[in-house]
Amino acid sequence: MSKVLVVEDDSDIRRLLEIRLARMGHTVISVPSADDAQEAIRRYGVPDLVVLDIVMHGTSGLELLRELRSSPEAQDLPVILLTARDLQEDQRVARELHAHLMQKPIEAASLNRVLDQVLSAS
Numbered sequence: 001m002s003k004v005l006v007v008e009d010d011s012d013i014r015r016l017l018e019i020r021l022a023r024m025g026h027t028v029i030s031v032p033s034a035d036d037a038q039e040a041i042r043r044y045g046v047p048d049l050v051v052l053d054i055v056m057h058g059t060s061g062l063e064l065l066r067e068l069r070s071s072p073e074a075q076d077l078p079v080i081l082l083t084a085r086d087l088q089e090d091q092r093v094a095r096e097l098h099a100h101l102m103q104k105p106i107e108a109a110s111l112n113r114v115l116d117q118v119l120s121a122s
Contacts, residue, residue, distance in 0.1 A: 001025040002048035002119055007037040007064065008082065009056040013104070017051060020108055024115065034059035038067075046073050049119060052099075054083045054090060065097050078118045082106065 004026045008014040014030050021028045029040050029047065033056060041047070050068070054061040061081060068074040079099040083090050086103065094101035100118050102110065 001027070003027045003029065003044070005037060005040060005047040005050045006030040007032075007034065007050065007056070007061065008053045009033060010053070013053075013082075013106075017106070017111075020111055021051075021115075024112065026115075033057070034061065034064035037064060041074070046077060049078045049080070049115070051080045051082065054081050055085070062093060062097070065099060069097055078121070080114060080118060 001024070004021050006014055006017045006021065006028060008017060008030075009032050011032070014032065018028050018030045029044055031037050031040050035058065037050075037052075052061040052065060065079055065081070068077060068079070079097070081090070081094050081099045081101045082104055083101065084104040091101055100114055102114060
């Protein structure tokens with residue numbers, strides 16, 4: 001399956017995503033911050049997919065995504081942005097940065113559907 005990088009500062013949500021993605025057969029690298037995500041990419045290489053929380057302490061998920069998009073090796077990297085907010089601005093930015101947006105809480109069936117959609121498009 002795919003190597004998935006999960007970047008989520010809420011440890012409960014991060015663990016839930018780890019479990020769901022591993023059960024689906026994916027290799028999961030899970031980190032709590034944008035800085036840790038950058039280190040994981042340096043250490044393990046660019047993943048097949050990033051699941052990225054928008055609102056995090058320190059560097060936001062959107063800032064990290066902008067940095068990733070500026071890198072040639074991660075320019076087309078599939079990304080699923082997670083948000084608890086219901087803002088049209090988040091939807092606009094997700095489209096602009098070529099990322100899929102999912103609302104929290106995340107249901108297993110929705111996650112499966114979106115993962116299939118995003119990974120098959122890449």
